[in-house]
Amino acid sequence: MGRFVIAVDGPAASGKGTIAMRLGRAFGLPVLDTGLLYRAVGVLTQRAGESLDDEGATGSIAALMTAGQLDDPALRTRAAGELASRVAIHRRVRDALLAFQHSFAHQDGGAILDGRDIGTVICPDAPAKLYVTATPEVRAERRWKQLTAQGEVVAYEDVLADIRRRDARDGGRDTAPMVAAPDAQLLDTTEMTIEQAADAARRIVEVARARWESSQ
Numbered sequence: 238m239g240r241f242v243i244a245v246d247g248p249a250a251s252g253k254g255t256i257a258m259r260l261g262r263a264f265g266l267p268v269l270d271t272g273l274l275y276r277a278v279g280v281l282t283q284r285a286g287e288s289l290d291d292e293g294a295t296g297s298i299a300a301l302m303t304a305g306q307l308d309d310p311a312l313r314t315r316a317a318g319e320l321a322s323r324v325a326i327h328r329r330v331r332d333a334l335l336a337f338q339h340s341f342a343h344q345d346g347g348a349i350l351d352g353r354d355i356g357t358v359i360c361p362d363a364p365a366k367l368y369v370t371a372t373p374e375v376r377a378e379r380r381w382k383q384l385t386a387q388g389e390v391v392a393y394e395d396v397l398a399d400i401r402r403r404d405a406r407d408g409g410r411d412t413a414p415m416v417a418a419p420d421a422q423l424l425d426t427t428e429m430t431i432e433q434a435a436d437a438a439r440r441i442v443e444v445a446r447a448r449w450e451s452s453q
């Protein structure tokens with residue numbers, strides 16, 4: 238049997254990360270949070286004293302990325318999300334991270350990847366694709382709670398402004414903009430608890446998996 242790949246895309250704090258983790262447990266598949274790759278490139282660029290706007294420098298840093306660099310708690314901060322979306326506009330950065338994502342996606346048995354361009358660019362043939370959304374206000378509230386629980390001191394209004402700025406940058410860039418794949422199932426989690434969202438995602442993937450199995 239081939240590889241069952243699940244692509245989970247959507248904007249910041251839509252719930253896609255938690256959904257991807259729950260799907261990983263339900264279907265026994267490894268999960269890659271691809272946002273961490275861009276966060277790592279952003280943080281490493283800043284630490285190296287290079288400019289985030291420098292496509293050559295950020296591309297070289299991306300080319301040297303290893304899995305071991307993804308465990309750094311500094312990648313989970315609000316600042317790292319902003320750095321990530323600034324380096325993510327560069328084609329050389331995106332190209333350099335492609336091989337890492339492909340080898341994860343192509344492992345035996347399958348995999349789950351969550352991000353912005355998994356269903357459109359990284360794994361366009363994935364047999365299961367989800368595009369997870371929620372209103373900016375609800376996403377900002379979730380992200381604010383998460384950051385506050387991590388000990389960051391930040392105002393809700395500032396988190397909402399971050400989310401709006403990132404949506405505009407991620408959706409408006411020329412290379413691999415954030416957009417739902419035409420064959421992705423939309424899942425709006427605005428009115429859902431995380432349990433409800435995870436259940437809805439699991440049902441969507443069960444249907445996709447049954448269809449995929451019958452085609453194998």
Ligand code: C5P
Binds near residue numbers: 275325355403407
């Ligand atoms: O999902 P997360 O908030 O960690 O992503 C951080 C940033 O990384 C996003 O705002 C986006 O600019 C970039 N990203 C991307 N493509 C992905 C994953 C993340 O461009 N597949």
